[in-house]
Amino acid sequence: MGDQEVKLLGVWASVFSKRVEIALKMKGISYEMVAQDLSNKSPELLRYNPVHKKVPVLLHNGKAICESLIILEYIDETWKSGPSILPEDPFARSTARFWAKFMDDKIHPAIWKIWGSRGEEREKTIEEATEHLKTIENELKGKKFFGGDEIGLVDIAGNFVALWLDVILDLVGIKLLTKEKFPRLSEWTDDFLSNRVIKETLPPREDLLAIFRSLFGQSN
Structure with missing residues (x-):
């Protein structure tokens, strides 16, 4: 899909962040992991997820997608390379x-x-x-x-x-x-x-x- 900028705002020990990392790696998508400290939330996290103020947040060419299950579907629908995460039926x-x-x-x-x-x-x-x-x-x-x-x-x-x-x-x-x-x-x-x-x-x-x-x- 041409040049892609993919960033993940996440935490290494987070169940939800790891879900997104699994999906990105399954699809073979290069991404930058931007580690977050949830006891001192970054301006970036507050800006891109102002509602829940939680990780993970996927940034795809500057657009923010929040909530891990929603992000998994977004990844599956956006990148057709690699295995499917959701079935077609x-x-x-x-x-x-x-x-x-x-x-x-x-x-x-x-x-x-x-x-x-x-x-x-x-x-x-x-x-x-x-x-x-x-x-x-x-x-x-x-x-x-x-x-x-x-x-x-x-x-x-x-x-x-x-x-x-x-x-x-x-x-x-x-x-x-x-x-x-x-x-x-x-x-x-x-x-x-x-x-x-x-x-x-x-x-x-x-x-x-x-x-x-x-x-x-x-x-x-």
Whole structure:
């Protein structure tokens, strides 16, 4: 598409920033990563995402696109090189959008609630998270990835489940995503994390553990 200026305002440990980096690398798009400090938000971030003031923000030839799932669709529609992120079929596309939204609306809040809860409340939040994980376990049956044989929108949206979930539960001292309880989700995690682009893009587990410990304390 000729000369392109692609910048990503993001944070190395952000689930949402990493989604966009995965998509850009899958498509073979050169981009400049502009690291952000969310405790001291840059004028650039405030200018380009004045509504939410959050990362990620994709800048494509000076135009800003915000919200990670919207950015993934924009990348897929703008650059036809590389693998498709969303399927062509309208029904399959709508299904992928549904499950990507499920990741954000159900899985994310449930896991963070485990982190922030104690005692009986924590037991309830673990139950809730387990039910949501069972739902996506069932959705994976008979498939390697959520969209079929290749990584697509829902898998990228699920990067939280593949890496961050394990880190958070490790710090809390809970084993939840085991091969016994979630055989398909465990297989999916292994397949997802062993993909070349994913390995190159996601932060090392130890680095995430270290940043979470420093932000929230060793134990919870």
